[in-house]
Amino acid sequence: MALYVYAITGRDHPLAVTDMTGVGAEPSPVRALACGPLYAVVSDVSEEIRPKRRDLLIHQEVQERLMAGGPVLPLQFGYTAADEATVEQALGKDADGHLANLERLDGRxxxxxxxxxxxxxxxxxxxxxxxxxxxxxxxxxxxxxxxxxxxxxxxxxxxxxxxxxxxxxxxxxxxxxxxxxxxxxxxxxxxxxxxxxxxxxxxxxxxxxxxxxxxxxxxxxxxxxxxxxxxxxxxxxx
The missing domain is CATH 3.30.1890 (Bacterial polysaccharide co-polymerase-like)
Structure with missing residues (x-):
């Protein structure tokens, strides 16, 4: 199933978003997908995500909750991946760069x-x-x-x-x-x-x-x- 990707965090992030449901007509739980030292914060989606008011608000609320718990690399609204393997491959490809970005944005x-x-x-x-x-x-x-x-x-x-x-x-x-x-x-x-x-x-x-x-x-x-x-x-x- 396709994934909607909200953000990237480090594995030490508290991830206070697991009580949330995500974007889409049939919202699924927001969850963290682990890949080495990183997490991708995602939810399952079954359709193309368009910028509707509810989905824009959910996207922003996920970012704000994550930001309150530590550094985060927020993705712009609308980013989807074909499956978990695609997300894991993307995270693993530049894990050091993502970690350096998280360190640079910590406390900012x-x-x-x-x-x-x-x-x-x-x-x-x-x-x-x-x-x-x-x-x-x-x-x-x-x-x-x-x-x-x-x-x-x-x-x-x-x-x-x-x-x-x-x-x-x-x-x-x-x-x-x-x-x-x-x-x-x-x-x-x-x-x-x-x-x-x-x-x-x-x-x-x-x-x-x-x-x-x-x-x-x-x-x-x-x-x-x-x-x-x-x-x-x-x-x-x-």
Whole structure:
């Protein structure tokens, strides 16, 4: 039978998930499959697993329970293997690498930072502070018939938005990275201009959170800063 694989742990992990049932339309118990010095945390599945709400929540709860008991290498949602032999072969192929990863992530958690800005406030700020945009805007409002003015204003404002967003993203990253052992910057989406993951050790957690609170106070309501964590270290499994 096919297996859904949640995570990899060391053999000394307490594995406080054996009272759980796993993903799928006919959930089976979550269990540990041993291979040398490692465990794969799995459950049996009989169908293709799709990202339904219940299954996403179960996947995350397994990760969080495991993380509370020690280092874990979380797998992204949806990973399945044909059978136990396939899982055992995969674990045995790079057991030393998995063990080194577990040691590197021990006592560390992922924190995820996203940031966006109030668009209207940013545009007002640009028009107020940038002479070129202010002049173009005033000419348009005064009725200047030049058809190129709106296009020129749009280009200038867009360039200013990008420049200011990039500068603020870099400043936030520089302010938070010193508290992390590792970090990853990904392409922001939607209205966000920052998508940052940080690997923070437990002994620096309070410093990190204090620095975060300071940034929130400093930037005020014009910038929407969101912090998620502590999370399983998905972004830092190598």
């Amino acid at each position: 958690a992922e924190y995820h930072v996203r940031a966006s800005r109030n668009e209207e406030e940013l545009l007002r700020q640009i028009l107020r502070e940038t002479p070129e945009t202010r002049e173009l805007n005033e000419r348009i409002r005064a009725g200047d018939p030049d058809p190129q003015l709106p296009l020129a204003l749009g280009r200038t404002v867009a360039a200013q938005v990008e420049e200011r967003q990039d500068a603020l993203a870099a400043g936030l990253t520089d302010a938070l990275v010193p508290y992390a052992g590792d970090h990853s910057v990904r392409q922001a989406s939607g209205d966000d201009f920052l998508n940052l993951s940080l690997l923070v050790s437990d002994d620096r957690k309070e410093e990190f959170l204090s620095a975060w609170s300071g940034l929130v106070r400093q930037l005020g309501e014009g910038v929407d800063l969101r912090l998620s964590g502590p999370l399983p270290p998905y972004s830092f499994v190598r």
